[in-house]
Amino acid sequence: GQNIDQPTEMTATEGAIVQINCTYQTSGFNGLFWYQQHAGEAPTFLSYNVLDGLEEKGRFSSFLSRSKGYSYLLLKELQMKDSASYLCAVRDSTGANNLFFGTGTRLTVIP
Amino acid sequence: NAGVMQNPRHLVRRRGQEARLRCSPMKGHSHVYWYRQLPEEGLKFMVYLQKENIIDESGMPKERFSAEFPKEGPSILRIQQVVRGDSAAYFCASSPKGSSTGELFFGEGSRLTVL
Numbered sequence: 537g538q539n540i541d542q543p544t545e546m547t548a549t550e551g552a553i554v555q556i557n558c559t560y561q562t563s564g565f566n567g568l569f570w571y572q573q574h575a576g577e578a579p580t581f582l583s584y585n586v587l588d589g590l591e592e593k594g595r596f597s598s599f600l601s602r603s604k605g606y607s608y609l610l611l612k613e614l615q616m617k618d619s620a621s622y623l624c625a626v627r628d629s630t631g632a633n634n635l636f637f638g639t640g641t642r643l644t645v646i647p
Numbered sequence: 648n649a650g651v652m653q654n655p656r657h658l659v660r661r662r663g664q665e666a667r668l669r670c671s672p673m674k675g676h677s678h679v680y681w682y683r684q685l686p687e688e689g690l691k692f693m694v695y696l697q698k699e700n701i702i703d704e705s706g707m708p709k710e711r712f713s714a715e716f717p718k719e720g721p722s723i724l725r726i727q728q729v730v731r732g733d734s735a736a737y738f739c740a741s742s743p744k745g746s747s748t749g750e751l752f753f754g755e756g757s758r759l760t761v762l
Contacts, residue, residue, distance in 0.1 A: 634703060635749075
């Protein structure tokens with residue numbers, strides 16, 4: 537089975553940096569994903585990690601440590617539009633390709 | 648290049664009625680996934696289909712729920728004899744065959760309200 541944990545809510549200030557953590561326990565592991573979801577909208581893909589280390593993409597970076605079952609999403613130079621839920625998801629190794637999501641972290645960016 | 652299309656976007660049903668949700672994957676995508684999202688909760692995997700085949704339905708309730716992805720036409724998630732607890736947003740996602748990252752592309756969701 538899969539168990540994915542992330543904080544429920546976070547608040548950060550416009551222009552600041554915020555780190556959203558995710559820990560996971562899976563029977564098999566074949567990649568970790570971060571998605572962004574604005575209220576009432578579809579989740580949109582942010583990042584993918586399958587090997588240990590940091591993946592940087594503009595203002596967003598994602599880190600993975602497979603031995604620790606740990607990932608984080610780093611958002612820099614926060615903007616008001618970054619207020620959204622951030623979903624951590626893992627893909628197991630069964631080959632079915634389906635993702636298992638955490639409950640999401642609702643980030644509120646304040647002026 | 649249209650994304651994943653879901654309809655209806657909003658559906659209201661009374662207890663005991665049937666709900667039918669449709670999903671057309673992105674062009675060129677042959678894998679379809681259905682997820683359910685309850686208010687304030689995460690996305691819960693329900694079922695994974697390829698054309699004419701159910702690959703993994705481990706997240707699907709054993710009763711009242713069924714899914715199909717026919718050779719022609721959209722994928723359909725059917726909920727029979729709906730109950731209030733079925734009220735949720737149902738998201739469809741698709742991916743191409745052989746995607747190296749396995750990224751899923753999500754539709755806007757269908758929001759079911761059971762009165």
